[in-house]
Amino acid sequence: MVTAAYATYGGAYDCDVLVIGGGIIGLSTAYALTRAAPGTSVVVLEKEAGPAHHQTGRNSGVIHSGIYYRPGSLKARYAVRGAAEMVKFCAEYGLAHEVTGKLIVATDREELPRLHALVQRGRENGIPVRELGPAQIAEYEPRVRGVAAIHVGTTGVCDFGAVAAQLAEVADAAGAQIVCGEEVRAVDRRPFGVAVRTSSGRIVRARALVNCAGLHCDEVARLAGDEPAVRIVPFRGEYYELDRPELVRGLVYPVPDPAFPFLGVHLTRGIEGTVHVGPNAVPALAREGYGWSTVHPRELAATLSWPGSWRIARRHWRYGTGELYRSLSKRAFTEAVRRLLPPVAEDDLRPVAAGVRAQAVLRDGTLVDDFLIQEAPRTVHVLNAPSPAATASLPIGREVARRALAHLA
Template sequence: MADETIGIVGAGIVGLATGREIALRRPGTRVVVFEKERTVAVHQTGHNSGVVHAGIYYAPGSLKADLCVRGVPLLREYCQERGIPYREIGKLVMAVREDELGRMEGLYERAGNNHVPDLRKVSKEEIRELEPNAGGIAALHSPRTAITDYPAVARGFAKDIEDSGGEVRLGFAVTSITNVPGGIEVASGQDRVKVDRLLLCAGLQSDSVAKLAQDKQEPRIVPFRGEYMLLKPEKTDLVNGLIYPVPDPRYPFLGVHFTPRVDGSVEVGPNAVLALAKEGYSLGRVSVRDLAALAAYPGAWKMAAQHWRTGVKEYRGSLSTAAFMKDAKLYVPGVGPADVVRGGAGVRAQALDRDGTLVDDFRIHQVGRITAVRNAPSPAATASMAIAEHVAAAVFGDGSAS
């Protein structure tokens, strides 16, 4: 298969990691990444919280669990080699109510099945040793959970592709994908490029790009905006590491947590509100086209029927700092509305099936010469190098890792 040209749609961290893996695995293969923006890592990668997840939450045997745990050492080694910040600041998954203790115990067993390193249970007193300003009655402590700079990692991957003789074509918004004799033609307006095989890693636009490739309609992407507060600089020393809630299985998202960043800031959040555009990073960004497509999809109405109460609560937090911080105070009682300012926001590409089920696991499949990554939510950044191995093995059918 030497001297093939492999095209990749999307220059987020998953697409770039996969391009790099292919270039390393098959020297002589030319990789061309197509990206509609003028730089890499603009969307989910560029708005990522920077957490390197240890694999605590994910169902044992799922792609999420396996590829997250596999991806951590790959990412850590890459960051160390390239001088990219990688700091194991640790995470507390904290119970603040008695009724959370059973779920925390289940989480501990799940993490053990996922071989999460060095995870331990800690008491109320031990919580105070790790986080003197934290609340909580018990917690799980993951000392190996880390933070990094994912846009810097993505830029490193892009450079690796170019150094191998490949290309990252910026400003190339894919408008058509056509099967032609001996390959696939990828077009942006009148600009056309023929490739032998094509990978779709389009994130927020994954369903739209899959439609261009005549892939099946499901799952569809529902954009959820996650809004953050920032601790004021004089308050950042109240938090040492990552502080997370025990997830409630009735709700699709983790809830508000405290996240130190590599730049020294500390985020509080996110909430999760339905965005009014796939790239709707602010309340004012509305796409009639995206809303119409969502309204026409039966799964969207079924999802709304299941989770509308949660949606109302999340929107309340979006509009009121006091409401946003109500849950946060349970975890760090000394932090209130006066201690934060509005921060940034990201948009999560949440895949949704026709029956209203929010797709939890990574979803990757092949259609002829095309391999489509249809769902890659968190921990996709953590797992990016392991996802790349998985996708490359599927493309080449060899099952090997580089």
């Protein structure tokens, strides 16, 4: 049960571990803490009226296999492990899910070397991959066209918002308190513990702090007195829904450009039977900028003042121009989709809710590729956890919980 208030624990502290952020990573951390160390008192502070309002609740619902990620990286290890665990978690709690598999399709011969590299990467990560020719593509997706493809059998779909709600319920039953409607405004860290002040003026004291604030994680780190070497630069992903869902049977992806952390416009049949098309990736004008009309001057100024933002723009302006054009032109977006699915017409696409990716960027303009978890006294900061973080949330939560518990020793 998600509550709007918390009870004060006895003694000098209100809780052992305070988690900031009620998305899937924060809730998975609380879940892991209650399982790894029963009796540890945990409070989760979420600024919205309920959990999973941002990245967790605004994605395509794909349980990623781990094929894209560098062997040995946290993304590769946690995604492969997390995909299996996510399917098991959904089955255990009766949450809707399906292991569908997916196609990654090369639409021209220039993409074949990158497709073959994915085959090798998948095998290095222990993922079963089947290579397909055009006729075999049609066996899976009769209306999709490509010169070659690979089939990844361990990919699936679920509702990550429902997963987050279930994590909150289980953690609550184990004694954690999920407190909504409380935004952290100040952090006071001392050698013996951490205290935060929320938007309502409440003070919560903890022996250790975990920062899972997603789109605002770098700001929370600075509130705690730490200066992360990254800045969150928000990228909006815009989606359409296919009015003729019968055109697609499952999940269809293009071959991604390895220079970017984005997977390109893809087709995703969700657990409810609708087909989402997207996302593209354009700069958001606010951390929660789900449309061009949402502009937060302070947040935009912070993004523009970060040297890495300008270096991204200079380095990738051609790619960015194409993404902006597809954002502003439905016809251009449709043409991008037609490379994979020729029967699609502009009238087949209906706009639906967008999402925003919290992308950590270094000062030199490097897009942080892997998950990034950093520690400071009495504190664990999760500073980069975009996709496939939802897929990998259970192992990420265990790792963050392990680090937080070490600060209690």
